[in-house]
Amino acid sequence: VYSRTTFTLCYTAAMLNVVAVDLGGTNLRAAYFPDDDPRPHSQTKTPTKAYEGPEAVVARIVRSIEELAPADRRELRIGVGVPGPLDPVAGVVFETPNLPGWLNVPLKQLLQDHCQAAVVIGNDANVAALGEWRHGAARGANDVLYLTISTGIGGGVITGGRLLLGVKGLAGELGHMLVDPDGAVCGCGQRGHLEAEAAGPAIARKFRERLAAGESSELTNRLNASAEISAADVGRAAEAGDPLARSVIEDAAQIIGRQLASLVHAFNPQVIVVGGGVSTLGPLLFEPMERALRNGIMHPAYLTDLKIVPAALGDDAGLIGAMVLAREI
Amino acid sequence: VYSRTTFTLCYTAAMLNVVAVDLGGTNLRAAYFPDDDPRPHSQTKTPTKAYEGPEAVVARIVRSIEELAPADRRELRIGVGVPGPLDPVAGVVFETPNLPGWLNVPLKQLLQDHCQAAVVIGNDANVAALGEWRHGAARGANDVLYLTISTGIGGGVITGGRLLLGVKGLAGELGHMLVDPDGAVCGCGQRGHLEAEAAGPAIARKFRERLAAGESSELTNRLNASAEISAADVGRAAEAGDPLARSVIEDAAQIIGRQLASLVHAFNPQVIVVGGGVSTLGPLLFEPMERALRNGIMHPAYLTDLKIVPAALGDDAGLIGAMVLAREI
Numbered sequence: 001v002y003s004r005t006t007f008t009l010c011y012t013a014a015m016l017n018v019v020a021v022d023l024g025g026t027n028l029r030a031a032y033f034p035d036d037d038p039r040p041h042s043q044t045k046t047p048t049k050a051y052e053g054p055e056a057v058v059a060r061i062v063r064s065i066e067e068l069a070p071a072d073r074r075e076l077r078i079g080v081g082v083p084g085p086l087d088p089v090a091g092v093v094f095e096t097p098n099l100p101g102w103l104n105v106p107l108k109q110l111l112q113d114h115c116q117a118a119v120v121i122g123n124d125a126n127v128a129a130l131g132e133w134r135h136g137a138a139r140g141a142n143d144v145l146y147l148t149i150s151t152g153i154g155g156g157v158i159t160g161g162r163l164l165l166g167v168k169g170l171a172g173e174l175g176h177m178l179v180d181p182d183g184a185v186c187g188c189g190q191r192g193h194l195e196a197e198a199a200g201p202a203i204a205r206k207f208r209e210r211l212a213a214g215e216s217s218e219l220t221n222r223l224n225a226s227a228e229i230s231a232a233d234v235g236r237a238a239e240a241g242d243p244l245a246r247s248v249i250e251d252a253a254q255i256i257g258r259q260l261a262s263l264v265h266a267f268n269p270q271v272i273v274v275g276g277g278v279s280t281l282g283p284l285l286f287e288p289m290e291r292a293l294r295n296g297i298m299h300p301a302y303l304t305d306l307k308i309v310p311a312a313l314g315d316d317a318g319l320i321g322a323m324v325l326a327r328e329i
Numbered sequence: 330v331y332s333r334t335t336f337t338l339c340y341t342a343a344m345l346n347v348v349a350v351d352l353g354g355t356n357l358r359a360a361y362f363p364d365d366d367p368r369p370h371s372q373t374k375t376p377t378k379a380y381e382g383p384e385a386v387v388a389r390i391v392r393s394i395e396e397l398a399p400a401d402r403r404e405l406r407i408g409v410g411v412p413g414p415l416d417p418v419a420g421v422v423f424e425t426p427n428l429p430g431w432l433n434v435p436l437k438q439l440l441q442d443h444c445q446a447a448v449v450i451g452n453d454a455n456v457a458a459l460g461e462w463r464h465g466a467a468r469g470a471n472d473v474l475y476l477t478i479s480t481g482i483g484g485g486v487i488t489g490g491r492l493l494l495g496v497k498g499l500a501g502e503l504g505h506m507l508v509d510p511d512g513a514v515c516g517c518g519q520r521g522h523l524e525a526e527a528a529g530p531a532i533a534r535k536f537r538e539r540l541a542a543g544e545s546s547e548l549t550n551r552l553n554a555s556a557e558i559s560a561a562d563v564g565r566a567a568e569a570g571d572p573l574a575r576s577v578i579e580d581a582a583q584i585i586g587r588q589l590a591s592l593v594h595a596f597n598p599q600v601i602v603v604g605g606g607v608s609t610l611g612p613l614l615f616e617p618m619e620r621a622l623r624n625g626i627m628h629p630a631y632l633t634d635l636k637i638v639p640a641a642l643g644d645d646a647g648l649i650g651a652m653v654l655a656r657e658i
Contacts, residue, residue: 085628094630143496157595159493159500166488166597167472168630176627177591179507188627262506266486266595268495298505298517299414301423301497 018326019065019117021080022124022318023057025050025098030064033323038135040319042068053101062114069115076117079326081127081318082107088122088169088329097152097187122325124318126172128275128311129156130163130328131321137312138271145269147174148276148311149256152187153195157267163329175199179259194259198252200231200278207234207248217244231278238284249281250288257292264293264302275311286310347655348394348446350409351453351647354379354427357386359393362652367464369648371397382430391443398444405446408655410456410647411436412483417451417498417658426481426516451654453647455501457604457640458485459492459657460650465641467600474598476503477605477640478585481516482524486596492658504528508588523588527581529560529607536563536577546573564610578610579617586621593622593631604640615639 015036022029028048031040044064048057061080069076084096091108111119122130129146138144144158155174157164164171175195176188183192184202196202208229211220219229219237237245260272272293279285290308297303313320344365351358357377360369373393377386390409398405413425420437440448451459458475467473473487484503486493493500504524505517512521513531525531537558540549548558548566566574589601601622608614619637626632642649 085630087630094628141496143500155595159488159495160491162489164488164596167470167599167634168597170628170631171472171488171595171597173594173627176594178587178625181587186627190625190627193627258507258510263595265502265505266484266500266592267493268497268500270496296507296519298502298515298519298522299423299499301414301416302499305496 015075016327017070017076018323019068019076019078020319020322020326021061021064021078022127022322023061023080023082023099024048024124024318025083028057028060028064029319030061030068031319031323032068034070036327038320038323040323043319044068048099050099054099054105057099058105058107058110061111065111065115069117073115073117077326078111078115078117078119079127079322079324080107080111080119080121081124081322081325082121083124085170085173086121086123088120088165091119091121093121118326120326120329122322122329123154123156123169123172125154126156126163126165127321127325128154128313128317129158129172129273129321130324131313131317131319132273132275132311133158134324134328135313135320136317137273137309141270143267143269143271145174145260145263145267145272146311147256147260147272147274148317149199149274149278150276151200153199153276157269159267174259174263177259177262179255194256198255203231203234203248203252203278204229206251207245210244210248215244218242219245235278235281235284238281246284249284252278253285253288254292257289258296260289260293260308261296264297264306268302270305270307272306272308273311274308275313275317279310282310344404345656346399346405347652348397348405348407349648349651349655350390350393350407351456351651352386352390352409352411352428353377353453353647354412357389357393358648359390359397360648360652361397363399365656367649367652369652372648373397377428379428383428383434386428387434387436387439390440394440394444398446402444402446406655407440407444407446407448408456408651408653409436409440409448409450410453410651410654411450412453414499414502415450415452417449417494420448420450422450449655449658451651451658452483452485452498452501454483455485455492455494456650456654457483457642457646458487458501458602458650459653460642460646460648461602461604461640462487463653463657464649465646466602466638470598470600472596472598472600474503474589474592474596474601475640476585476589476601476603477646478528478603478607479605480529482528482605486598488596503588503592506588506591508584523585527584532560532563532577532581532607533558535580536574539573539577544573547571548574560607564607564613567610567613575613578613581607582614582617583621585614586618587625589618589622589637590625593626593635597631599634599636601635601637602640603637604642604646608639611639
C-alpha cells in the first residue's frame with residue numbers, strides 16, 4: 001500500500017529553474033541555476049547603491065533577475081537572501097541595518113508582481129546556512145549550526161533536516177545572544193550581544209582599548225597612532241606574530257567558543273560551520289574557539305561526533321543558499 | 330492519486346495503549362492511558378529509592394509497569410521520562426545527577442526485555458515540554474520554549490511542530506547555557522550556567538550571601554540564624570512582602586528573562602511555558618522575568634504574538650508527556 005506515486009509527490013520541486021539573488025549592503029549578486037543544477041550557468045554583480053533607498057534597490061533587483069531569467073516563467077522560482085530581520089512567510093523585510101530606508105518592505109510581493117514567478121525570501125545568514133548544508137561544509141548532516149563572523153555575527157540552524165524558522169521566520173539570530181550584560185552596545189541597539197563582543201569591529205575596538213591602556217604592539221609602529229585600526233589590520237598583525245593582536249583574537253575566539261558550548265547544549269548539532277571574514281584567520285581563531293567550546297561542554301556525549309569546520313562556499317554561500325531556498329522551502 | 334490509504338499510514342500510532350513512567354530522584358510515578366485517552370485510567374506512585382542503585386530501580390520500574398499494563402501487549406507502548414543526559418534513539422541513559430550509580434544504562438533495552446512492549450525514553454524536561462505542548466499551556470502552538478525551574482533548570486523545545494532532539498537527542502538543555510563566566514559552579518560541573526545562577530538553590534544561596542554581607546530581612550527574625558534557608562523559605566518571605574527576599578527573586582527573574590530574550594532570538598517561539606517549583610511564585614517571578622525578556626529583544630516583531638505563560642499540568646507534566654512521547658515519537 002506504500003505506493004510509488006506517493007513517494008514522487010514529495011519531489012514536486014524537481015527540475016526547477018532558479019534565479020538566486022544575494023542582496024548585500026555593498027553588492028547585489030544574482031545567478032541562474034537551471035534544471036536542478038547546483039552550479040550557476042550565468043551570474044551578475046552590481047553595486048547595491050543602498051543609499052538610493054528601497055525603491056531604487058528593488059528596481060535594481062528586478063533588472064538583475066530579468067537579465068538572467070528565461071522567457072518561460074512556468075518552472076522558474078526566485079530565491080533572495082536579504083540582511084536583517086524579515087518574515088519569510090509574509091515576505092516582508094522588517095528592516096535591515098545595511099540598507100537605509102528599508103522598513104516593512106513587502107519584497108516578495110514586489111518581486112512577484114514584476115517578475116511573474118514564485119519568490120522566496122530569507123535572512124542572509126539563514127540562507128548561507130542552507131547553502132553550506134546542502135552544498136558546502138555540512139553536507140549530509142541533519143543538525144547543523146552555522147555562524148558567520150564579519151562586521152556582524154549572523155546565524156542559521158538546521159535541526160532534524162529542516163531550517164529552523166520559528167513562528168515568524170525570525171529564528172537563528174545567534175549573534176544576538178547575550179554574553180555580557182555590561183558589554184558594548186550592539187548593532188541592534190541592545191548591549192553585550194555576541195556580535196558586540198566578538199565580531200570584527202569588537203576585535204578592532206578591544207585592540208585599540210588595550211593600546212590606549214598602555215599595552216604595545218608592533219602594529220602601532222607601522223600604522224599612524226591616530227589611524228583607525230581595523231579588524232583586518234589586527235588579523236594581519238596576528239598572522240605576523242604580534243602578541244597583542246593574537247591575544248585580542250584569542251579573547252574573541254574564547255567568547256565565541258563559550259557561546260557555542262551553550263548552543264551545543266541547546267541544539268546538540270553534528271556539525272558547526274563557521275564562516276565570514278573573521279573566520280579566514282584560520283587556526284588563530286579556530287584553535288582557541290574550539291578549546292573554549294570543548295572546555296565548556298557539560299557532558300562528553302555532546303562531543304563524540306561533533307565536527308567544527310570552516311565554511312566551504314566562501315562568498316558564494318549566499319547565492320547557492322538562495323538557490324536552495326527557492327528549490328526546497 | 331493522493332489515496333486515502335496513504336493518509337491513514339501517517340496515523341499508525343492511533344488507538345495505542347500506553348504505560349507512562351515518570352522517573353524522579355524521589356518518586357517513581359506510572360500511569361495507564363488506554364485507547365488514546367489523554368487522561369490516566371489508573372496510576373501508582375512509589376519511592377524511587379535511588380540509593381539502591383540502577384538494578385533495583387529498574388526492577389521497580391518493571392514492577393510499576395507490570396502492575397498497570399494489560400495482558401495483551403500488542404497495542405502497548407511504554408514511555409519513560411528520565412532525568413539527565415540520555416540518548417533517546419539508542420535508549421541509553423548516560424548519567425543522571427539524581428540517580429546515583431547510573432552510567433550508560435541501556436534502559437530502553439532492559440525494559441523491552443522485561444515488558445515485551447516497545448519502549449521510548451526521553452529526557453524528563455523534554456518529556457514535560459511534550460506534555461505542555463499537546464495537553465497543557467502550549468496547546469496549538471508549533472514553536473514552543475519550555476523551561477522548568479526548581480532544584481535545577483531543565484528545558485524542552487518544540488520547533489516547527491516537532492520536539493527538538495539534535496543528533497543524539499541531547500538538545501534542549503536550556504539550563505546549561507552560560508550566563509556568567511565567573512559565576513557559581515553548576516550541578517553539571519561547569520561554571521555560571523543559568524541553572525547555577527537562577528534555580529532554587531541559587532536563590533537560597535544569594536539570599537544567604539546578602540544576609541552575610543549585612544543586609545537584613547524579617548525572615549531571619551523567624552528562622553534560627555544558623556539554619557539553612559531554602560528557596561521555599563525565600564519564596565514564602567517574598568510572598569509576605571520581605572524586601573530582601575523580593576529583591577533576590579527579582580534578580581533571578583531578571584537573569585532568566587535576559588536568557589529567554591537570547592533564546593527568543595535563537596528560536597523565535599510563539600509560546601514560552603515556565604514551570605517547576607520556582608514558577609509557583611507567580612507574578613513575583615513572572616513580572617520581572619517578562620520585563621527583562623521584553624527589554625532584551627532586538628526587534629518588536631519577536632514580541633508581536635509571543636505569549637509567556639505558566640505551566641498548566643503541574644506535577645503531571647512528566648507523566649502526560651511520557652504518554653505523548655510513547656504515542657508520537
